[in-house]
Amino acid sequence: xxATDIKVLVVDDEPAIRRxxxxxxxxxxxxxxxxxxxxxxxxxxxxxLPDLVILDLGLPDMSGQELLQKWxxxxxxxxxxxxxxxxxxxxxVDALENGADDYVTKPFGMKELAARLRVALxxxxxxxxxxxxxxxxxxxVDLVKRIVRLGEQEVKLSPKEYDILRILVQHAGKxxxxxxxxxxxxxxxxxxxxxxxxVRQLRQKIERIPDQPQYxxxxxxxxxxxREAE
Numbered sequence: 001x002x003a004t005d006i007k008v009l010v011v012d013d014e015p016a017i018r019r020x021x022x023x024x025x026x027x028x029x030x031x032x033x034x035x036x037x038x039x040x041x042x043x044x045x046x047x048x049l050p051d052l053v054i055l056d057l058g059l060p061d062m063s064g065q066e067l068l069q070k071w072x073x074x075x076x077x078x079x080x081x082x083x084x085x086x087x088x089x090x091x092x093v094d095a096l097e098n099g100a101d102d103y104v105t106k107p108f109g110m111k112e113l114a115a116r117l118r119v120a121l122x123x124x125x126x127x128x129x130x131x132x133x134x135x136x137x138x139x140x141v142d143l144v145k146r147i148v149r150l151g152e153q154e155v156k157l158s159p160k161e162y163d164i165l166r167i168l169v170q171h172a173g174k175x176x177x178x179x180x181x182x183x184x185x186x187x188x189x190x191x192x193x194x195x196x197x198x199v200r201q202l203r204q205k206i207e208r209i210p211d212q213p214q215y216x217x218x219x220x221x222x223x224x225x226x227r228e229a230e
Contacts, residue, residue: 038062072099079120168226
């Protein structure tokens with residue numbers, strides 16, 4: 001998989017830039033949210049915390065630097081990549097000292113920007129104590145690029161299948177109850193049968209012998225456990 005389901009909030013007052021990023025990053029697999037002002041950005045984050053923010057420094061109602069300082073003062077754990085036409089060293093240094101994870105100037109290449117986003121996300125995972133790449137047996141999961149492999153072959157998962165696997169990876173070796181998994185994936189209690197269906201589909205893709213799983217084991221009446229990392 002690629003960056004599917006990684007939510008990126010683009011904060012920029014230029015419609016053309018937002019459109020460019022929406023099209024370009026959607027192609028890379030990111031789910032794009034938009035804000036044209038600092039106020040809108042604050043509202044968007046209050047509604048739904050994104051995985052990463054692309055922030056323009058020249059906003060109409062508040063400078064990007066001030067917004068960055070506000071978020072860092074609130075201890076918001078969120079990768080932030082600055083996107084601006086400013087190329088002066090002082091502006092770059094200020095942004096980085098105010099807590100930005102990276103700085104990209106306009107005009108920019110989409111591949112370069114996507115690479116910077118991956119680095120910022122990797123830093124976040126490392127800060128949270130997660131290893132970017134999980135490996136157990138033939139199964140590997142890249143938590144930054146969201147690539148799943150069985151041996152040398154890439155495995156294509158649906159968003160829900162990946163969500164379940166990601167949560168299991170984050171708690172590898174630990175039993176996760178049905179209720180916990182359903183709440184994490186669906187946001188509320190759901191029919192456990194939904195979970196069983198997705199786990200069965202997931203096993204069809206990552207297990208050599210799905211009826212004799214090596215990686216996702218069933219804890220009868222309780223939930224599931226993912227084999228520990230090696």
